[in-house]
Amino acid sequence: MAKPMSDKQEAFLRKLASERLAPGTDRSIVEANGAEWLERMLGQLNIVSASPIIDAWLKLPKVVKTKPVHVPLDLDDIPLGMHVGMDGEFYKVGKTRKGHVVAKRLDPRLVASTGNKRGAFLYVGQTPFRSKIITVDTVMTAAQAAQFGGTWGFCVNCAAQLDDPRSVAAGYGPVCARNNGWPWGNQKTTRRKAAGDQVTRRTAAPNAVIISNVMQ
Numbered sequence: 752m753a754k755p756m757s758d759k760q761e762a763f764l765r766k767l768a769s770e771r772l773a774p775g776t777d778r779s780i781v782e783a784n785g786a787e788w789l790e791r792m793l794g795q796l797n798i799v800s801a802s803p804i805i806d807a808w809l810k811l812p813k814v815v816k817t818k819p820v821h822v823p824l825d826l827d828d829i830p831l832g833m834h835v836g837m838d839g840e841f842y843k844v845g846k847t848r849k850g851h852v853v854a855k856r857l858d859p860r861l862v863a864s865t866g867n868k869r870g871a872f873l874y875v876g877q878t879p880f881r882s883k884i885i886t887v888d889t890v891m892t893a894a895q896a897a898q899f900g901g902t903w904g905f906c907v908n909c910a911a912q913l914d915d916p917r918s919v920a921a922g923y924g925p926v927c928a929r930n931n932g933w934p935w936g937n938q939k940t941t942r943r944k945a946a947g948d949q950v951t952r953r954t955a956a957p958n959a960v961i962i963s964n965v966m967q
């Protein structure tokens with residue numbers, strides 16, 4: 752039986768494998784067969800059988816490892832303003848002073864427990880965009896905003912307590928209604944009057960969120 756391959760042979764084969772057969776290359780035998788394959792193969796080689804393998808691998812060209820392609824998210828497509836995330840949480844999407852689209856998460860339980868009218872939006876950056884929790888389709892509707900206000904007693908957009916009777920009735924305040932394209936004031940009565948005329952319902956269009964709704 753032939754002697755086991757030398758340490759030098761083994762080191763050289765490992766170097767060749769990493770340069771020419773490594774994961775991320777277009778000839779990734781190691782990747783296709785698993786790291787165990789390489790170990791098993793090296794374990795079977797002896798001082799004689801290692802030699803032709805070295806010769807064969809030396810004939811392979813060195814390859815540049817391909818870097819993983821980073822696909823940038825097109826965050827400009829995501830409407831600014833309030834969103835109900837795929838996780839059921841409430842998010843505010845806005846732009847930083849540098850123009851980066853970022854998100855904050857509103858924790859209504861935290862607001863309710865502290866009585867804190869502001870500052871309960873927790874910065875979560877761009878993570879919800881990458882994990883598809885916030886998408887172009889998750890914009891909060893006026894009905895969802897109204898339901899939130901009715902449940903928690905404060906405006907979902909600014910976390911301010913609803914004490915004005917009109918705001919309590921709507922579920923959000925007038926400024927936030929304007930900034931998010933939510934109906935406000937006599938629009939409801941107008942709609943009721945116009946209902947018989949088959950006038951298009953005035954609901955919050957997802958893209959009606961205006962840019963000036965900056966992060967608070």
Ligand SMILES: [Zn+2]
Pocket residue numbers: 906907908909910911923924926927
């Ligand atoms: Zn508000």
